[in-house]
Amino acid sequence: QKEVEQNSGPLSVPEGAIASLNCTYSDRGSQSFFWYRQYSGKSPELIMFIYSNGDKEDGRFTAQLNKASQYVSLLIRDSQPSDSATYLCAVNRNTGGFKTIFGAGTRLFVKA
Amino acid sequence: NAGVTQTPKFQVLKTGQSMTLQCAQDMNHNSMYWYRQDPGMGLRLIYYSASEGTTDKGEVPNGYNVSRLNKREFSLRLESAAPSQTSVYFCASSDQGSAKVEQYFGPGTRLTVT
Numbered sequence: 001q002k003e004v005e006q007n008s009g010p011l012s013v014p015e016g017a018i019a020s021l022n023c024t025y026s027d028r029g030s031q032s033f034f035w036y037r038q039y040s041g042k043s044p045e046l047i048m049f050i051y052s053n054g055d056k057e058d059g060r061f062t063a064q065l066n067k068a069s070q071y072v073s074l075l076i077r078d079s080q081p082s083d084s085a086t087y088l089c090a091v092n093r094n095t096g097g098f099k100t101i102f103g104a105g106t107r108l109f110v111k112a
Numbered sequence: 113n114a115g116v117t118q119t120p121k122f123q124v125l126k127t128g129q130s131m132t133l134q135c136a137q138d139m140n141h142n143s144m145y146w147y148r149q150d151p152g153m154g155l156r157l158i159y160y161s162a163s164e165g166t167t168d169k170g171e172v173p174n175g176y177n178v179s180r181l182n183k184r185e186f187s188l189r190l191e192s193a194a195p196s197q198t199s200v201y202f203c204a205s206s207d208q209g210s211a212k213v214e215q216y217f218g219p220g221t222r223l224t225v226t
Contacts, residue, residue, distance in 0.1 A: 004154075008152065034214060042219075042220075043202055043217035043218060044155070044189065045201075045218055045219050046214040046215075046218070049214060072209050088154060088155065090155075090215075099157070099160075099170070100145075100157065101157075102147075102154045102155040102156075103154050104152055104153055104154035105154055
């Protein structure tokens with residue numbers, strides 16, 4: 001079992017729809033959770049982080065965390081073609097060095 | 113601020129050759145990281161440096177060595193390149209002290225080993 005699992009996709013949604021990206025993790029000691037966006041040929045950039053159970057909203061993005069279920073998700077409202085990218089889920093835990101584990105990423109396509 | 117810079121951007125090596133990937137950050141971050149990214153595998157941690165003077169192995173350290181030259185610079189060395197090391201390499205940095213902090217990534221180095 002991978003430590004951080006994501007559906008590789010591709011996930012295809014029409015412009016204006018809600019895109020829902022999911023991630024599960026195996027280590028209950030995980031402390032904080034990140035969503036990075038990576039455009040093709042570019043480096044990852046942080047779009048959301050969350051460390052408490054519940055929802056966190058930032059503009060069109062909402063991160064949801066459920067530590068009991070070991071599940072974190074990212075919702076993108078009013079999806080735009082510019083949202084087309086790979087979304088990486090990352091999980092931090094303190095193992096004597098703040099180790100970050102990344103999922104393999106979910107490719108999202110937003111159709112105009 | 114340039115953020116995190118990496119050199120070179122592209123490199124082609126023959127099997128058995130050696131090279132060093134350079135990384136520097138100007139954000140006064142304590143922690144620095146080297147990742148490799150392969151199709152379908154996400155980012156895998158090679159080595160990291162929690163602070164100046166310390167380095168630790170990550171998930172896939174075999175075949176690599178690192179040097180934390182000073183607070184700004186963290187280099188990755190391939191002593192004898194193998195085709196399995198063909199990948200995109202990213203350097204990242206973060207402000208240590210909390211597990212909540214984000215990592216800032218450099219533009220990446222595309223390495224091909226033939």
